[in-house]
Amino acid sequence: MVLSVETSYQNALNKREVILRAARQCFVQHGFHATGMAEICSAAGMSAGNLYRYFQNKAAIVRAIADETRARIVPVYERLQTHQNPVEAIVQIILHSLQEFCRGTDSRLWLEVLAEASRNDEMRELYISFDHEIRESLKKLLRRAVKGDGRTPGIDIEAASVWLIALLDGAIARVSIDPHVDLEKIMGTLAASIRRCLKVQQA
Amino acid sequence: MVLSVETSYQNALNKREVILRAARQCFVQHGFHATGMAEICSAAGMSAGNLYRYFQNKAAIVRAIADETRARIVPVYERLQTHQNPVEAIVQIILHSLQEFCRGTDSRLWLEVLAEASRNDEMRELYISFDHEIRESLKKLLRRAVKGDGRTPGIDIEAASVWLIALLDGAIARVSIDPHVDLEKIMGTLAASIRRCLKVQQA
DNA sequence: ATAACGAGAGTGAACGTTTATTCTCACAAC
DNA sequence: GTTGTGAGAATAAACGTTCACTCTCGTTAT
Numbered sequence: 001m002v003l004s005v006e007t008s009y010q011n012a013l014n015k016r017e018v019i020l021r022a023a024r025q026c027f028v029q030h031g032f033h034a035t036g037m038a039e040i041c042s043a044a045g046m047s048a049g050n051l052y053r054y055f056q057n058k059a060a061i062v063r064a065i066a067d068e069t070r071a072r073i074v075p076v077y078e079r080l081q082t083h084q085n086p087v088e089a090i091v092q093i094i095l096h097s098l099q100e101f102c103r104g105t106d107s108r109l110w111l112e113v114l115a116e117a118s119r120n121d122e123m124r125e126l127y128i129s130f131d132h133e134i135r136e137s138l139k140k141l142l143r144r145a146v147k148g149d150g151r152t153p154g155i156d157i158e159a160a161s162v163w164l165i166a167l168l169d170g171a172i173a174r175v176s177i178d179p180h181v182d183l184e185k186i187m188g189t190l191a192a193s194i195r196r197c198l199k200v201q202q203a
Numbered sequence: 204m205v206l207s208v209e210t211s212y213q214n215a216l217n218k219r220e221v222i223l224r225a226a227r228q229c230f231v232q233h234g235f236h237a238t239g240m241a242e243i244c245s246a247a248g249m250s251a252g253n254l255y256r257y258f259q260n261k262a263a264i265v266r267a268i269a270d271e272t273r274a275r276i277v278p279v280y281e282r283l284q285t286h287q288n289p290v291e292a293i294v295q296i297i298l299h300s301l302q303e304f305c306r307g308t309d310s311r312l313w314l315e316v317l318a319e320a321s322r323n324d325e326m327r328e329l330y331i332s333f334d335h336e337i338r339e340s341l342k343k344l345l346r347r348a349v350k351g352d353g354r355t356p357g358i359d360i361e362a363a364s365v366w367l368i369a370l371l372d373g374a375i376a377r378v379s380i381d382p383h384v385d386l387e388k389i390m391g392t393l394a395a396s397i398r399r400c401l402k403v404q405q406a
Numbered sequence: 407a408t409a410a411c412g413a414g415a416g417t418g419a420a421c422g423t424t425t426a427t428t429c430t431c432a433c434a435a436c
Numbered sequence: 437g438t439t440g441t442g443a444g445a446a447t448a449a450a451c452g453t454t455c456a457c458t459c460t461c462g463t464t465a466t
Binding site for chain 2: 160
């Protein structure tokens with residue numbers, strides 16, 4: 001019957017999600033390499049044999065997690081593209097991204113992705129394509145900001161986009177390491193700095 | 204004999220350094236957890252049994268590497284403390300640090316340290332104490348900059364120090380992941396941004 | 407109504423490696 | 437002859453992965 005096929009498909013999706021949730025939790029605690037399959041299995045409440053019905057191997061799980069983490073951020077960039085004030089749009093993007101990463105424990109996961117991307121080719125390509133995508137969004141906004149301002153652009157748009165992302169990645173690192181960090185305050189001063197850098201043009 | 208003790212001590216130091224150099228190389232390639240002791244042994248041209256005479260275990264090697272990496276940066280901060288122009292001193296510090304990390308492959312190692320610090324308590328303490336130390340240096344300079352400027356400080360000194368380090372960490376991540384990055388250009392625009400943020404105070 | 411069938415979900419022990427670490431023994435120096 | 441230095445085999449645990457197998461159900465045949 002058609003219905004049964006559909007429910008089984010749904011079921012498989014659910015199982016994959018259960019596994020991913022479990023794996024995410026383990027990876028946050030011990031990192032990609034120091035997490036064993038047995039750990040993931042027990043966190044998912046599942047036997048090893050069964051888990052391997054849903055993922056080909058450990059690498060596939062890691063890939064899925066990295067993809068998922070990345071996918072959560074992209075919409076933020078697209079949503080704010082239509083904001084009328086481009087500088088404020090940029091500020092909002094960075095703030096939203098930071099919040100999105102730092103709610104829960106995704107920041108640690110992202111740090112793990114960064115480290116992995118620096119040596120694993122597949123992960124590097126993922127990071128770079130992700131980076132390209134979101135920096136294109138930023139550059140569009142930066143161009144609008146420079147034009148709208150009516151002054152000679154003292155800003156190197158390419159460089160500015162790089163620095164915004166670096167600032168974000170650095171902030172994620174800090175938040176995920178230092179337990180005493182005050183996210184609210186951090187975000188306030190971050191916004192101020194970005195505004196200062198982007199709005200004030202000097203000869 | 205006194206001399207023999209001394210040379211043997213020297214010898215042991217050399218051996219430790221040989222091992223650390225080898226380990227560093229391996230860690231850069233595969234990270235702390237994915238690097239095996241056998242790998243380090245063969246890179247150091249040494250048997251396992253012998254290597255364990257110089258380090259208690261793998262964790263001790265990791266600790267030593269992290270310490271070493273950190274120790275390489277601290278002097279930069281101290282050296283520039285006496286610079287007469289505090290803003291330029293800050294710019295120089297950040298630029299030097301970036302260069303120090305990105306010469307060779309230390310940037311990857313630092314990324315590894317960051318990821319590890321987010322979950323391993325010992326590494327976290329190392330990072331935080333390091334961070335505290337260098338931010339104290341930055342804060343001294345920032346205070347001088349604010350006073351010297353003679354204007355009402357529009358800058359939150361604590362926050363500014365945090366953001367400078369975040370910027371640095373983010374930049375390190377980028378350099379170590381993206382092979383196409385132009386370090387010279389990056390450093391130029393970084394300096395400009397910092398100057399803009401720190402020098403120009405607005406109501 | 408019931409027996410036979412088959413597919414999907416699930417198990418957990420076992421596989422062959424690889425891991426970090428230790429043990430044993432040989433050589434060299436003084 | 438003792439001590440320091442080294443190699444390399446040995447160990448046991450842990451690793452990712454696979455295996456043969458069971459259990460559960462819905463479908464079909466009788």
